[in-house]
Structure formats: structure tokens, C-alpha cells
Amino acid sequence: QVQLVESGGGLVQAGGSLRLSCAASGRTFGGYVMGWFRQAPGKEREFVASINWSTAFTNYADSVKGRFTISRNNAKNTVYLQMNSLNLEDTAVYYCASRPYSSGTYDPKDYRYWGQGTQVTVSS
Numbered sequence: 001q002v003q004l005v006e007s008g009g010g011l012v013q014a015g016g017s018l019r020l021s022c023a024a025s026g027r028t029f030g031g032y033v034m035g036w037f038r039q040a041p042g043k044e045r046e047f048v049a050s051i052n053w054s055t056a057f058t059n060y061a062d063s064v065k066g067r068f069t070i071s072r073n074n075a076k077n078t079v080y081l082q083m084n085s086l087n088l089e090d091t092a093v094y095y096c097a098s099r100p101y102s103s104g105t106y107d108p109k110d111y112r113y114w115g116q117g118t119q120v121t122v123s124s
Contacts, residue, residue, distance in 0.1 A: 001026045002024070002025070002026040002027055002098065002112075002113040003024070003025045003026050003113075004022055004023070004024055004096045004097070004098060004113055004114065004115035005022070005023045005025075005096075005115055005116070006020060006021065006022050006094065006095065006096045006115045006116065006117060006118040007020070007021050007023070007118060008020040008021050008118060009093075009094060009118030009119045009120045010119075010120070010121070011121045011123060012086055012120070012121070012122055012123070013122070013123055013124075014086060014087055014088060014122055014123065014124050015085060015086065015087075016086050016122075017082070017083060017084045017085075017086065018083050018086065018120060019080055019081065019082050019083070020036070020080065020081040020083065020094055020096075020118060020120075021078055021079070021080055022034065022036075022078060022079040022080070022081075022096030022115060023076075023077065023078050024077045024078065024079065024096075024098065025077060029053040029077070029098065030053055030054045031053070031054055031100070031101070031102050032052075032053045032098050032099065032100055032101075032102075033050050033051070033052050033053070033098065033099050033101060033102065033103065033104040033105075034050065034051050034053055034070075034072065034079045034096065034097070034098050035047065035048075035049065035050040035051075035096070035097045035098070035099070035104065035111055036048040036049045036050070036070060036079075036081045036094060036095070036096060036097075037094070037095045037097055037108055037111075038090075038092035038093065038094045038095065038120075039092055039093050039095070039117075040091060040092040040093075043092075045095070045108045046061065047061050047106040047107075047108070048060070048061055048064055048068065048081070048094070049061065049064065049068055049069075049070040049081060050070065050104040050105075051070045051071065051072055051079065051104075052102055052104065053072060053074075054102065055102075056071075056072065057104075058070050059104050059106075061106075063089070064083075064090075067083065067084050067085045067086075068081060068082065068083050068084070069081070069082040069084075070082075079096060081094070083120070086120075086122045087122060088122050088123075088124060090120060090122050091120060091121050091122045092120060093117040093118065093119050093120075094117060094118050094119075094120050095114055095115055095116075095117045096114070096115040097111035097112075097113060097114050097115070098111060098112065098113045099111045099112055099113075100112060
């Protein structure tokens, strides 16, 4: 059973940084794509970033390019999202997700496994 557990969320001032972690367990993830999504109140869940577990190929939403970095640590079975220069629009619940295919997509419906989410709140 695949399990994804996020951590690292919290309250941060605008311009600050946070690093989210997603601990993955239940299988080996070679050939999987790991993604980060976020959902703000009243809005749909949106793609943030993804990484191919085997090749480390990454994709980013335009809104976070140059500010966020996704990475993975194979030894720890953990995916990270380093978030810098945070602004008020980044406030949301952030979810880790995975899909058992090597190609990444932006659509949440294409991801099979999800974590419980971690709240990120950016204050002015």
C-alpha cells in the first residue's frame, strides 16, 4: 500500500521560505512521477511541480518557476519542495501525489496516490 506523508508546512512571512517534505513508502518508486499540488480555499486543486523518480526530470507551473524547486532523495524515499520568495498567493494546502507512469501531467485526476496535505500560510 503506497503511503505519502507530507510535512514542513506552516506560517511564513511574505518573501520567506519553507521546505516541504513528502515521505513515500509501500513500494519502490522507480518509473513513477511524484508531484506537488496545492488547493486554496474556494479554488480547484492546481499543479505546482513534478519530478520523475528515476530520471529526476522536473516540471513546474509558470506561477512558481524560479521560486520553487522540487527534488528527491532516493535513499530516504522522500520528495522535497523548496519554496522561496513566497507571496500571499502561495497560501494553500499542499499535497504530495504520485502516479505509476514515467510521464508527468498537470491534471490531478492522473495521479493515483495522495497524501493528506500540509497547510502553508503566507502572511503580509
